[in-house]
Amino acid sequence: MIPESVSMPENNSSNNLIPWLPTERTCACPKGAMNCLSEREWLRNQVPIWWFRARELNTRFDSFSRQQHPAVFPSVLAKRVIKNYSHENETVLDVFCGVGTTLYAASVLGRNSVGFDLNSKFTDFINRRLKLINDDHCTTSTSTHRYTRAGQHIHLVCSDSRKLPEYLPPASVDLAFTSPPYWDLLNQPPSKRNLKNKRYLKQNYSNDASDLSNELALDGFFDSIKNIFGKVYTVLKPGGRCVIDTGDYRRRGEYIPLSNLYIKVLRDLGFELKNIIIWDRRNEYDIGLFSYPQNFIVNNGMFEYLLEFKKNTSQK
Ligand SMILES: C[S@@+](CC[C@H](N)C(=O)[O-])C[C@H]1O[C@@H](n2cnc3c(N)ncnc32)[C@H](O)[C@@H]1O
Numbered sequence: 001m002i003p004e005s006v007s008m009p010e011n012n013s014s015n016n017l018i019p020w021l022p023t024e025r026t027c028a029c030p031k032g033a034m035n036c037l038s039e040r041e042w043l044r045n046q047v048p049i050w051w052f053r054a055r056e057l058n059t060r061f062d063s064f065s066r067q068q069h070p071a072v073f074p075s076v077l078a079k080r081v082i083k084n085y086s087h088e089n090e091t092v093l094d095v096f097c098g099v100g101t102t103l104y105a106a107s108v109l110g111r112n113s114v115g116f117d118l119n120s121k122f123t124d125f126i127n128r129r130l131k132l133i134n135d136d137h138c139t140t141s142t143s144t145h146r147y148t149r150a151g152q153h154i155h156l157v158c159s160d161s162r163k164l165p166e167y168l169p170p171a172s173v174d175l176a177f178t179s180p181p182y183w184d185l186l187n188q189p190p191s192k193r194n195l196k197n198k199r200y201l202k203q204n205y206s207n208d209a210s211d212l213s214n215e216l217a218l219d220g221f222f223d224s225i226k227n228i229f230g231k232v233y234t235v236l237k238p239g240g241r242c243v244i245d246t247g248d249y250r251r252r253g254e255y256i257p258l259s260n261l262y263i264k265v266l267r268d269l270g271f272e273l274k275n276i277i278i279w280d281r282r283n284e285y286d287i288g289l290f291s292y293p294q295n296f297i298v299n300n301g302m303f304e305y306l307l308e309f310k311k312n313t314s315q316k
Helices: 039-046 060-068 075-085 101-108 120-130 161-167 192-197 218-235 258-268
Strands: 091-094 112-117 143-147 153-158 173-178 236-246 249-251 254-256 272-280 303-310
Touching: 039 075, 060 075, 060 101, 075 101, 075 173, 075 236, 091 101, 101 112, 101 120, 101 153, 112 120, 112 161, 120 143, 120 153, 161 218, 173 218, 218 236, 218 258, 236 258, 258 272, 258 303
Parallel strands: 091 112, 091 173, 112 153, 173 236
Antiparallel strands: 143 153, 236 303, 249 254, 272 303
16 A cells, blocks of 8 residues: 555656666575675674764865865765665665765665756766766756666666656665755855854755755755655665665754654655664864853754665555
C-alpha cells in the first residue's frame, strides 16, 4: 500500500525520462548482501560515530570544491556512504548535489549517478570538472551526461528537484544521498565572534525563490522537503536507502532541531528510520570559550547526523 502522503510522479507521460535507468548491480555479492563491503569495512562502519583524518578531508578535489561552494561535504564521506548502501553499477541520486561531490564519489566507486541542483553556477562547474555534455542521453537542454571509460553514467540536471518525476521513472534508483540546505542558515548574519574569527560562510547559494535556503518560514521549508522526498520515495527501488546529511542549528538563540523534523517528515512519507550515524567533525574546529559563564551552549558545527531511511520492500 502506498501511504497517502507519498506523491506519485506528476508527469508519467514525460519524454524527459533518463533513458539509461534503471541499472543492475554487476558485482558477485551473494543474494541478500546489502553492500560489497569486506568484514573489516563493515565493522568499522558499525561504529556509529564516523570520523576522518585531516588528509582524507583535504584532498585536492575537496579543497577545490570548497573554493566554489559554501557548504560541501567531503568526498571521503560520500564514498563511505555510497559503499555502505549500494553495490557496483547501482545508481545513486543526489537531489541537492551542489558542486557534485556525490557524483564524483559514485563514479570513482563504479556506481552510476544522477544529480540535481538548481544553481547553474554550480552545475556549470560540475560540467567542466566531470566533463559532462548535453549528449544523446539528455532529453532536455538543461541536462548533461557522460558515460565514463569504466562504463558508468553520470547525469546532471540543472533544475529544481521538484521536477524529479520528469526525469526518473518510479523505482529506478538504489540509493539517495544528499545534504539539503540548513534552512536559512546561509542568510543569517554571522555572530560577532565568528565575524572576528572570520569563521562564517561568505555567500548564499542563490537568491532564487525556489532555493530552499530562501524559504522564509520553517514550515514552508519542511513543506518543500516533504514534496521533494516524497518524490525521492517514489523513484527509489523497494528496499533502497535514503541517507540525509544534516545538523541542528541555533537561529538567533533558538535551537532548531532539523534532524528531528526530518525524521518526522520522512516517516510520514512512509520511510522507515533505520540508523542514525554521527559524523564527528571535531578535528575541523578549534573550540574556544564562549558565553562563559552566563550561557552554556555546545558547538553544533562539530557534528552532523547521517539519517538513514529505508523504503520498505512491501511498498511500491
Ligand atoms: C548543502 S548544499 C549541497 C552541497 C553538496 N553536498 C556538495 O558537496 O557539493 C545544498 C544545495 O542545494 C541546492 N538547492 C537548494 N534548493 C534547491 C532546489 N529546490 N532544487 C535543487 N537544488 C536546490 C543549492 O543550490 C545547494 O547547492
